Amino acid sequence: MTNGVHDGIDELVRAPKVLLHDHLDGGLRPQTVLELAQDCGYDGLPETTGPALGTWFRESADSGSLPRYLETFDHTLAVMQTREGLFRVASECAQDLAADGVVYAESRYAPEQHLARGLTLEGVVEAVNAGLRDGEAKAAEAGHPIRVTALLTAMRHAAKSTEIAELAIRYRDEGVSGFDIAGAEAGYPPTRHLDAFEYLQRENFHFTIHAGEAFGLPSIWQAIQWCGADRLGHGVRIVDDITIDGSPFAEWVEGNKDDPGALTALELDRVRLGRLAAYVRDKRIPLEMCPSSNLQTSAAPSIALHPITLLRRLRFRVTLNTDNRLMSGTTMSREAALLRDEAGWTLEDLRWLTINAMKSAFIPFDERLALIDGVIKPGYAELGYEVPPIG
Template sequence: MAESTERTPSRELLARAPKVLLHDHLDGGLRPQTIIDLAPGAGHELPVQDAESLGKWFRDSADSGSLERYLETFDHTVAVMQTRDNLRRVAREAVLDLAADGVVYAEIRYAPEQHLAEGLTLEQVVEAVRDGFVEGQDEAQRDGQPIVVRQLLTAMRHQARSREIAELTTAYRDQGVVGFDIAGAEAGYPPTRHLDAFEYLQRENAHFTIHAGEAFGLPSIWQAIQWCGADRLGHGVRIIDDVDTGPDGAPVLGRLASYVRDKRIPLEMCPSSNIQTGAASSIAEHPIGTLTELRFRVTVNTDNRLMSGTSMTEEMAKLVDAFGYGMDDVRWFTINAMKSAFLPFDERLAIIDEQIKPAYAVLGVMS
């Protein structure tokens, strides 16, 4: 018998609900204890030496309101991700942590070019992460927590290796890599700087998302879509700048916002992270509320679980608290995300029809 669900769902109920994650950084989700375990072998000095204090240090350091300062915290995680064994461990643990949080499908991104300090090749980095993901999925399946996890390969927008990483993406598209991304500080590094990579991916029928509209505004989103052809927008929070209020109080969408909504371009929104980087002032004032009400293709994501001290359950709970969402809204976000995944259509449909919808039906949510 289906369980009846209160209008304001509990965290326990949210934890049990299946969730889909499209925007999660591998180097932003390490377990604090893992960093402590691996740091001596990497010859890396940490600011504190116990797991609880280190987790707090990451959250406090990231909670600065500056994207640039936020990105500095990654020096400590990337430092311990330079060998095959370390990458494999981090990848495996990421899968297990997501599965334990009720995530049934995830795309985890990272920049292979940042993991070459100890002599690994780009290919060896991708293969180490692939092997860790496979191990994690197999272990989660045995534990009764089935999950599918795929890789997104990221190029750093301030570097000049995007075409190389794009070619790596297509080379491993049959080995767990489903797409490409560019990341890093937006200001001064527009998406069009990497146009060659995006044109290559389009010719190769490959999927890609672009970090845009987080620390920079509408021009970044416009370039990502209209010049580069992005399938999805990483964050995209500043699309709200193209939504005005008419004389009657009703929202009025500008040309770009209308295009994004009409074309159902997915927004990979990361509420907690956006507060930390200053892209939004609070969860209650986050544009996700208005964009959801206007029925943009909104998805909910973690971005960096370590830096934000968060999980998919926590992100959903914050939205429930701020906007009064119920389980029907959580289901809507989840199906939005699964529809927007870079997994082949039949595989997406199978997860929706065979896992997501039946699980929400058991929780009393039918549509």
């Protein structure tokens, strides 16, 4: 990385981290993409070496061209159509996250996107689950224990959400901890999938919904009030319901875009929350925020002015995430370093985020508490930060 992102990165790697929003098909190693393409006879890759391919993925995601951005997933999905490919990608996902200091992660993927070479939905889930267990074991052997659960995703534009929800319930005791919907928000509201959400609620199962990234407050409101989402994927547009000095957040940011410290120095008595924003904060609804990804999709103007800083100061239940590590060229430690270097965040802020995320994970309460008390708090204590009670 450049611009000082690597300065002091070792401490951030050692800090225990929790990741709730990470797409399996967006986190492959470039070299793995090349080797799996060769194994399965896929000849559509734009580059022939790992470093060049990694650069192509990042530049395509940064290009501002939606077709080119979506093309990146065409390539990763193309090499994830066999049991062997899915197993390897899942195993390496767990190992890579663990090496970066992540102690708990939820990896999400859409089983319906991995059927092109004859796999069944059940076969996809079983291959990924087996890969994640393999990756956990190898990470533990390497001295970096991690727990990874899976979220099964249904695509918003398709008609398989209830089928995928039923699949998630079938594997709920075998490593699947939740459900998600993803894809274009505009024109595909979460209410199209009410049957799936109502089924999951009857089954007492957890789910998150991509909402408030490319579309605004109506998407967030529907996800919460109509569908009953436990968490919001991204949720960055909740700031559309926040004003500063009477001006919408976006207008205020535009007027302060040349002041990178504006959000850090902002006096909070100048901030007003609308009804929906206040409800999200009052209900402690977790926001799965992904700063680097949001810059690529123009959901935020810069790291310094990303809404996560204001929302953290207002004590929303914000969490820090990677979204698509390959496309953003990122890791959890890099996301933390960017917030530190460009938005004034401290290791104490990261600790706060980590506790938030672990509280919000889709595993039983006693298991969350065990990780908080047995791994996260001691990990930060070793770095010199005792963890007080956090609201």
